[in-house]
Amino acid sequence: MQKLYLFILIFLVGCSGSSxxxxxxxxxxxxxxxxKRFTEESKAKxxxxxxxxxTGINQITLSRMAIGGKDYRLAIDQMPIFGMSLTHSFxxxxxxxxxxxxxxxxxxxxxxxxxxxxxxKNKLESIPEKFFKKxxxxxxxxxxxxxxATPAAFYxxxxxxxxxxxxxxxxxxxxxxxxxGGGAKFFDLKNAAQTHVxxxxxxxxxxDFKEDKKILGLFDEDGIIRSVDKPSQKxxxxxxxxxxxxxxxxxxxFLMSEASQIDWAAHDNDAKSMITEFKDFDNTIRxxxxxxxxxxxxxxxxxxxxxxxxxxxxxxxDNNIIIQWGTGRHTGIPxxxxxxxxxxxxxxxxxxxxxxxxxILDAVDYANLENSECRAYQ
Ligand SMILES: [Zn+2]
Numbered sequence: 001m002q003k004l005y006l007f008i009l010i011f012l013v014g015c016s017g018s019s020x021x022x023x024x025x026x027x028x029x030x031x032x033x034x035x036k037r038f039t040e041e042s043k044a045k046x047x048x049x050x051x052x053x054x055t056g057i058n059q060i061t062l063s064r065m066a067i068g069g070k071d072y073r074l075a076i077d078q079m080p081i082f083g084m085s086l087t088h089s090f091x092x093x094x095x096x097x098x099x100x101x102x103x104x105x106x107x108x109x110x111x112x113x114x115x116x117x118x119x120x121k122n123k124l125e126s127i128p129e130k131f132f133k134k135x136x137x138x139x140x141x142x143x144x145x146x147x148x149a150t151p152a153a154f155y156x157x158x159x160x161x162x163x164x165x166x167x168x169x170x171x172x173x174x175x176x177x178x179x180x181g182g183g184a185k186f187f188d189l190k191n192a193a194q195t196h197v198x199x200x201x202x203x204x205x206x207x208d209f210k211e212d213k214k215i216l217g218l219f220d221e222d223g224i225i226r227s228v229d230k231p232s233q234k235x236x237x238x239x240x241x242x243x244x245x246x247x248x249x250x251x252x253x254f255l256m257s258e259a260s261q262i263d264w265a266a267h268d269n270d271a272k273s274m275i276t277e278f279k280d281f282d283n284t285i286r287x288x289x290x291x292x293x294x295x296x297x298x299x300x301x302x303x304x305x306x307x308x309x310x311x312x313x314x315x316x317x318d319n320n321i322i323i324q325w326g327t328g329r330h331t332g333i334p335x336x337x338x339x340x341x342x343x344x345x346x347x348x349x350x351x352x353x354x355x356x357x358x359x360i361l362d363a364v365d366y367a368n369l370e371n372s373e374c375r376a377y378q
Pocket of ligand 1 (some may be wrong): 054263264308330
């Protein structure tokens with residue numbers, strides 16, 4: 001009997017201590033960004049939606065402290081409007097990226113794994129499809145495969161996020177003008193070259209743009225493995241933003257950019273990799289805040305599909321942050337919504353993830369936009 005108690009005790013100590021980790025506290029001065037004021041009457045012309053996959057409030061808190069310390073302010077911390085989003089899907093209290101991205105893209109709850117179809121498999125109109133009718137350009141960026149669940153909900157309509165070859169075909173047939181990410185192995189590149197200009201990493205930095213074709217950049221076989229030879233989220237987002245915003249003949253643009261791999265590191269309970277991914281996400285946000293401040297016509301939104309890992313921030317010990325992970329899976333914890341630009345005030349307070357779709361449409365006064373056609377990058 002005593003042996004059994006001893007075994008249970010060792011087991012419990014082992015369990016409670018196994019996921020505790022210590023992360024060095026950062027020390028850095030905040031780079032204060034210029035933030036402009038917008039009246040509640042001002043309407044957005046363009047919309048940029050930035051997603052931190054798996055990025056809950058605690059992932060942001062840990063990254064803030066690890067990058068610059070307790071009183072440091074990230075770029076995301078300087079977004080002037082803050083709200084909170086519930087994340088449950090149609091069929092569970094936790095969501096996967098497919099159902100969450102469908103909520104933003106199509107404004108309805110659906111089952112986990114479904115992409116821009118409802119729970120009964122009816123096709124839902126996605127936000128890029130809605131914007132296309134109004135003469136907008138649309139772009140998507142992800143550090144995962146571009147056929148992964150979050151980006152896919154913005155162009156595909158399918159009952160499983162795992163049918164990535166079919167999702168790749170749907171991307172080629174979609175109205176998305178610029179798509180940048182990983183996932184080359186899912187594409188028939190010969191077929192893709194008929195409708196798209198396929199760019200490599202070098203061209204991402206120096207590409208001389210022709211507007212007669214859609215643009216596809218596939219920078220890895222699957223998710224983009226982080227290295228100096230591969231583009232970051234910031235590189236891809238800057239390129240897409242430059243191309244989408246310089247076109248004067250279209251009515252505006254919609255850009256979705258995802259930091260896909262914050263989630264992957266959190267699934268692995270790997271805080272150091274998570275912070276590396278977060279740095280790219282926050283650097284991307286810094287550039288986008290500066291764009292909004294200069295442009296004055298663009299609404300910038302940042303949110304997460306769900307929290308991943310049940311990350312807990314425990315205490316401080318010898319200039320280290322002691323953390324503990326609760327799970328290797330997604331949790332049902334609400335996530336933050338951050339907004340800046342015309343229409344940002346709509347995003348304060350508590351909302352459902354489906355509300356984000358409707359609020360984006362309100363911010364651009366979608367109901368009163370005229371139908372029109374934009375011929376660039378077709
Ligand atoms: Zn995940």
